[in-house]
Amino acid sequence: MELIEAIKARxxxxxxxxxxxxTAKAATLRAAIERINQDNGLNIQLVLDxxxxxxxxxxxxxxxxxxxxxxxxxxxxxGKEWEEKVGYYGEELVILAQSLGLNTCWAGLTxxxxxxxxxxxxxxxxxxxxxxxxxxxxxxxxxxxxxxRFYESxxxxxxxxxxxxxxxxxxxxxxxxxxFKFILHPSNVVxxxxxxxxxxxxxxxxxxxxxxxxxxxxxxNFTWKI
Ligand SMILES: Cc1cc2nc3c(=O)[nH]c(=O)nc-3n(C[C@H](O)[C@H](O)[C@H](O)COP(=O)(O)O)c2cc1C
Numbered sequence: 001m002e003l004i005e006a007i008k009a010r011x012x013x014x015x016x017x018x019x020x021x022x023t024a025k026a027a028t029l030r031a032a033i034e035r036i037n038q039d040n041g042l043n044i045q046l047v048l049d050x051x052x053x054x055x056x057x058x059x060x061x062x063x064x065x066x067x068x069x070x071x072x073x074x075x076x077x078x079g080k081e082w083e084e085k086v087g088y089y090g091e092e093l094v095i096l097a098q099s100l101g102l103n104t105c106w107a108g109l110t111x112x113x114x115x116x117x118x119x120x121x122x123x124x125x126x127x128x129x130x131x132x133x134x135x136x137x138x139x140x141x142x143x144x145x146x147x148x149r150f151y152e153s154x155x156x157x158x159x160x161x162x163x164x165x166x167x168x169x170x171x172x173x174x175x176x177x178x179x180f181k182f183i184l185h186p187s188n189v190v191x192x193x194x195x196x197x198x199x200x201x202x203x204x205x206x207x208x209x210x211x212x213x214x215x216x217x218x219x220x221n222f223t224w225k226i
Contacts, residue, residue, distance in 0.1 A: 003215045006098040007167055011139025013103035016067035019134045021048065025100045029132075032096055033072070036089045042082075043075040044093065045118045046132075052114050054107070054131060062175070063110025065131060071111075072130040073118040080203050086127045087207025091171070094130060095211075103135035106172050106208075108201050127204065142176050144169060153184035160221040161190075167216025168209040174201035180209050183225075190217075191225035 001009075021029075026048060033044050047053075047070065054068035074090045076082045094104045111129045120126070147165050151157065157165075161184055168182065179195040179202045192210060194202040210224075 001099040003095055003099070004167065006095045007170055007212055007215055009138070010094065010098045010104070010170070010172075011141060012105040012172055013135035013137065013139045014063070014065045014068075014105050014131070015136045016069070016103070016131070016133040017136055018067060018069075021070055021102065021133060025102065028100060029093065029097065032093060036092065040085055040089055041076070042085060042089055043119075043121055043124050044090070045073045045075065047071050047073060047117045050114060050117050053111050053117070053129060063107065065105070065107075065110065067136070068131045068133065070132045072132060073126055074128045074130060075118065075120055075124045075126050077123045078125050083127065083201075083203035084207035084210070087204035087209075088211045089207075090128065090130060090204075091208040091211040094172075095215075097132055101134075102132055103139065105131045106174070107131060108174050108204070109199075141170075145178070150178070150180065151182045151184065154186075157184050160217045164190075164213040164217025164222075167212040171205070171209040171212040173205035173208065174199050177202070177205065178209075180206050182213065185225065188222040189225050190222050 029046055033046055037044055049069050051069045053071060054065040074086050076086050097104050106128055108128045113126055151165055177197050179197045181193045183191040192206055194206050
């Protein structure tokens with residue numbers, strides 16, 4: 001499956017079948033996790049067959065999970081710049097999982113940390129968990145808002161930029177908050193901004209949206225403003 005197809009097919013799934021992740025798929029995920037951790041200083045871990053992290057959460061309106069037995073623990077040092085990396089590389093793994101036929105859901109709020117299932121290095125915190133497995137449903141597309149609200153450009157932006165925006169607007173964000181903006185500058189330089197949210201998670205959301213934008217726009221068409 002092309003990455004853009006996986007981006008379009010991905011939706012948050014919170015109810016899972018009692019079906020294990022095959023050994024070969026788990027190995028593919030582990031290899032990607034190892035590469036990402038080594039290259040970027042993250043400490044992402046795959047936890048299989050552990051039913052407690054998403055079980056018995058007393059939240060009525062948001063984050064009702066059932067049947068979650070597999071998940072990623074997205075651990076990394078604390079801090080803004082790490083949060084963007086957490087989002088970017090966590091989403092790379094989400095899209096890989098989707099292309100392997102698995103469903104996912106990011107969780108920043110509605111999970112429990114189960115001691116003994118993961119390890120932290122000094123200075124690490126758990127930023128999020130990502131539920132993984134075979135969903136009972138493929139999930140539903142979150143409502144789309146007009147793209148124009150999420151970018152600034154001098155005149156009509158080029159096709160590659162619009163495709164990047166389309167992919168960014170399909171990105172998962174905490175409570176679907178989408179507190180980001182993409183700004184097109186001359187010479188195909190793209191700047192990003194985040195806005196305040198009482199929920200937080202806006203830097204993680206931005207990293208996720210930037211991963212989507214790169215897939216939609218094509219990395220060769222632009223450079224990020226540092
Ligand atoms: C950083 C982050 C944290 C999230 N935390 C939770 C959570 O704690 N519980 C939950 O049920 N969903 C959580 N979500 C999933 C969002 O609610 C979901 O991505 C959003 O509503 C958009 O829907 P979609 O993923 O189906 O496109 C989180 C998503 C992100 C990106």
